[in-house]
Amino acid sequence: xxxxxxxxxxxxxxxxxxxxxxxxxxxxxxxxxxxxxxxxxxxxxxxxxxxxxxxxxxxxxxxxxxxxxxxxxxxxxxxxxxxxxxxxxxxxxxxxxxxxxxxxxxxxxxxxxxxxxxxxxxxxxxxxxxxxxxxxxxxxxxxxxxxxxxxxxxxxxxxxxxxxxxxxxxxxxxxxxxxxxxxxxx
Amino acid sequence: xxxxxxxxxxxxxxxxxxxxxxxxxxxxxxxxxxxxxxxxxxxxxxxxxxxxxxxxxxxxxxxxxxxxxxxxxxxxxxxxxxxxxxxxxxxxxxxxxxxxxxxxxxxxxxxxxxxxxxxxxxxxxxxxxxxxxxxxxxxxxxxxxxxxxxxxxxxxxxxxxxxxxxxxxxxxxxxxxxxxxxxxxxxxxxxxxxxxxxxxxxxxxxxxxxxxxxxxxxxxxxxxxxxxxxxxxxxxxxxxxxxxxxxxxxxxxxxxxxxxxxxxxxxxxxxxxxxxxxxxxxxxxxxxxxxxxxxxxxxxxxxxxxxxxxxxxxxxxxxxxxxxxxxxxxxxxxxxxxxxxxxxxxxxxxx
Numbered sequence: 311x312x313x314x315x316x317x318x319x320x321x322x323x324x325x326x327x328x329x330x331x332x333x334x335x336x337x338x339x340x341x342x343x344x345x346x347x348x349x350x351x352x353x354x355x356x357x358x359x360x361x362x363x364x365x366x367x368x369x370x371x372x373x374x375x376x377x378x379x380x381x382x383x384x385x386x387x388x389x390x391x392x393x394x395x396x397x398x399x400x401x402x403x404x405x406x407x408x409x410x411x412x413x414x415x416x417x418x419x420x421x422x423x424x425x426x427x428x429x430x431x432x433x434x435x436x437x438x439x440x441x442x443x444x445x446x447x448x449x450x451x452x453x454x455x456x457x458x459x460x461x462x463x464x465x466x467x468x469x470x471x472x473x474x475x476x477x478x479x480x481x482x483x484x485x486x487x488x489x490x491x492x493x494x495x496x
Numbered sequence: 497x498x499x500x501x502x503x504x505x506x507x508x509x510x511x512x513x514x515x516x517x518x519x520x521x522x523x524x525x526x527x528x529x530x531x532x533x534x535x536x537x538x539x540x541x542x543x544x545x546x547x548x549x550x551x552x553x554x555x556x557x558x559x560x561x562x563x564x565x566x567x568x569x570x571x572x573x574x575x576x577x578x579x580x581x582x583x584x585x586x587x588x589x590x591x592x593x594x595x596x597x598x599x600x601x602x603x604x605x606x607x608x609x610x611x612x613x614x615x616x617x618x619x620x621x622x623x624x625x626x627x628x629x630x631x632x633x634x635x636x637x638x639x640x641x642x643x644x645x646x647x648x649x650x651x652x653x654x655x656x657x658x659x660x661x662x663x664x665x666x667x668x669x670x671x672x673x674x675x676x677x678x679x680x681x682x683x684x685x686x687x688x689x690x691x692x693x694x695x696x697x698x699x700x701x702x703x704x705x706x707x708x709x710x711x712x713x714x715x716x717x718x719x720x721x722x723x724x725x726x727x728x729x730x731x732x733x734x735x736x737x738x739x740x741x742x743x744x745x746x747x748x749x750x751x752x753x754x755x756x757x758x759x760x761x762x763x764x765x766x767x768x769x770x771x772x773x774x775x776x777x778x779x780x781x782x783x784x785x786x787x788x789x790x791x792x793x794x795x796x797x798x799x800x801x802x803x804x805x806x807x808x809x810x811x812x813x814x815x816x817x818x819x820x821x822x823x824x825x826x827x828x829x830x831x832x833x834x835x836x837x838x839x840x841x842x843x844x845x846x847x
Contacts, residue, residue, distance in 0.1 A: 331826050333705075336811055343810045347540040355545075 365485060368431045368446040371424055372482060373467045376414055381468070382443035385419035392438035397428035414441075422464040426451040448484055507610075515616050519596050526797075527750035528558035534805050541809045562743065570739035577643040584640025585737065585744035591633040592751035598622040599758045600684045602768045602790030603775060606782045614768075614786060615684060622683035623675075626759055627668065630714060634660045636748065637716075637723055641733035652732030655816065656723030659713055662823040663720070667710035669831035670703040673838040674763055687767035691775065697764040702834045704764045706827055708803075711756045713823070716749060718808040725813060757800035761793060768793040 328334055354361055363369070374382045385402035403420035405413045412418075436445045454460055470478035532547070532554060539546025547554040572581060599622075602614040619625055634657050641653020674696050675681065678689040690696055697704045713720040724732035734745045761767060768789035769775070778785045814822065 332822070336807075339810045340806060343541045343806065346543055347537070349543055351540075351545055352543050353545045 363448045367448050368433045368436075369450045370426070370447050371429075371435070371444055371462070371467055372447045372469050373419075373422060373464065374443050374445060375469050375472060375479075377472055378411070379471045379473050380410075380412060380414040381418055382414055382441045383419045383422065384415045384417045384441055384443070385422070386417075386440070388438040388440065389435035389444055392434040393429075394432060394434065395428045395430045397425045397430075398435060399423045399425075419464065422467065424462050424467065426460040426462055427457065445486065447482065511612060512616055515614070516597070519601075519616065520593055523593055523596055523751045523754060524747075526754045526801075527747050528562065530750045530753060530801055530805075531561065531746075532558050533801065534808070537802070537805045538809045541806075565740050565743035568739040570741065571736075573645060573736050575645045576736065577645070580639050580643035581736075582741070584636055584643055584733075585741045585748070587639060588633065588636030588748040589744045589751075591629055591636060592748040592755065595626050595629050595752075595755045596758065598625050598683050599755070599762055600687055600767055601758075601793055602786050605786040613684075614790060618682060618684050621681045623671065623681050623686070623759075623763070626755075627664070627671075630752075630756075631660070631664060633714075633748075633752065636745075637733050640737070640745065641723075644733070644736035646736050648729045648731075649733050649735050652723045652725070652729045652735075655729075656716065656733060659716075659720060659722060659819060659823075662820060663710040663713035663827070666706050666823065666827035666831040667714065669828065669835055670700075670706040670710070671763070673700055673703045673831075673835045676835075676838055676842055683762055683767075687762060687769060690766040691769045695764065695766040695769070700764065700834070700838065702830065703838070704760075706831050706834065707764065708760060709822075709827060711760060712804070712807065713819075715752045715756055715804070717753065717804055719811040719814045720819060721813055722816060722819060753801060753804050754797065757797045757804070758793070760800055761796035765796050767796075 376382060383400075385400050387400060387402075390396075390398040390400060399421070400419045400423070401421040402417055405416050405418055431446065433446050439445075451460065451462075469482045472479040535557070536546035536554070538544075547557045550556040550560045572578060597616040598619055600613070600615040600618070604614060605612040637656040637660075638653045641649040641651075641656070644650070674686075677693075677696065677699060678686045680686060680689070686696075712718075716723050722732075723729075724734065729735075734742055737745060770789060770792050775785065775789065
């Protein structure tokens with residue numbers, strides 16, 4: 311009974327004398343390894359040299375600000391609901407008078423944590439967010455010595471301030487367009 | 497008169513002491529950098545880079561490895577025989593270092609007042625001493641494996657012993673054919689013979705092949721590294737060893753490689769003979785000639801070391817029955833035939 315087209319019959323003939331002293335086949339093998347010595351290496355010298363990620367690569371999360379440096383997040387909790395891995399927790403707080411330059415709307419996230427060990431980097435939080443407040447960047451979570459180091463708090467997730475730290479802000483944005491039409495709302 | 501003799505002897509002893517020290521240093525140096533070469537070449541052959549972080553091109557990697565071994569915790573198993581446990585790696589190391597004494601490393605420096613041979617001892621039975629001492633090397637493995645009081649180590653040690661004993665036979669037989677030609681056991685005489693008549697490998701290609709295969713087996717190198725088969729015997733005879741005791745075993749292996757490369761170069765590839773050049777016609781300073789011949793010797797040794805490494809990263813390990821079949825059923829008959837044919841030819845040609 312033939313189960314597959316790709317089956318190969320095994321050659322069970324005893325070795326010929328020439329094969330039994332292994333020499334010829336060993337020489338053939340050595341030619342292969344010698345050829346490989348001069349081939350191009352697949353190594354990427356990591357810290358100095360990094361692979362470019364694809365445009366749709368989903369890495370570490372970033373909590374976004376608008377052009378004026380105000381946090382976009384309103385702690386609506388849609389990302390936490392959308393998250394299949396239940397990696398996101400947050401606590402909401404009301405914006406006090408005088409904090410308008412900090413938070414874009416009346417409600418903001420006082421606490422915002424993502425557990426990077428739970429996170430599966432699916433990007434559903436980014437899709438769920440109505441305020442463009444969270445997106446996945448093109449960097450991945452670096453290694454850490456403790457489990458609790460992987461629970462990223464809000465200050466680790468927030469994008470650098472676009473006015474006081476412009477350079478880091480643009481770097482964190484990466485290929486993304488700077489947020490538009492948000493500066494003039496409210 | 498008496499005083500004069502003593503004065504001469506003390507110079508002689510000093511010269512030999514310096515030579516011995518230099519040789520030991522050289523052995524360690526070469527062994528260190530063979531480990532680096534091994535890892536680099538392994539990397540290249542597997543389309544990788546090999547270690548390249550410690551210093552430029554990774555040249556400080558051996559120092560880092562050695563330092564790591566020194567600072568590692570040293571564990572002696574409670575049920576082991578402490579004295580023998582220590583003797584194992586010591587013996588392996590001593591034996592590996594002794595063999596380099598009889599090998600001529602370069603042309604003698606002929607000065608105005610005295611001649612300095614680049615060879616610690618030019619013994620009449622040079623090559624036999626190498627063989628004798630290499631045979632003692634098996635005790636390093638046996639004692640280490642036995643003293644560990646571990647079944648895997650003991651099994652590996654027994655394998656190692658049987659392998660070394662089996663492969664010494666064809667090694668000796670292939671050597672006999674060479675000795676027919678050179679007519680002397682003295683290493684320096686062998687090199688001189690090859691300088692005049694051409695390298696032995698031209699007349700004894702099969703003999704060299706057998707000798708090389710046996711040298712691989714004697715050094716416990718792949719494809720004959722059954723004593724340290726990590727997938728079946730958990731690293732074999734040095735499984736219980738840690739820290740620098742393990743380092744000594746590993747180091748001894750590399751020194752053995754170095755010495756057997758030197759022996760092969762001396763026996764079959766003309767030793768320190770510079771190819772296509774007549775050393776006796778040299779007009780320049782004797783010191784330069786000595787240095788040149790030494791460099792040529794090292795180049796030959798390096799070639800063999802590369803060959804060892806190249807083979808290691810090409811061929812998988814032999815099965816035990818394959819090992820014994822190859823040794824007893826293939827190599828010994830081949831070596832015997834080689835010996836008989838060369839004897840007959842020599843008789844026929846010399847009448």
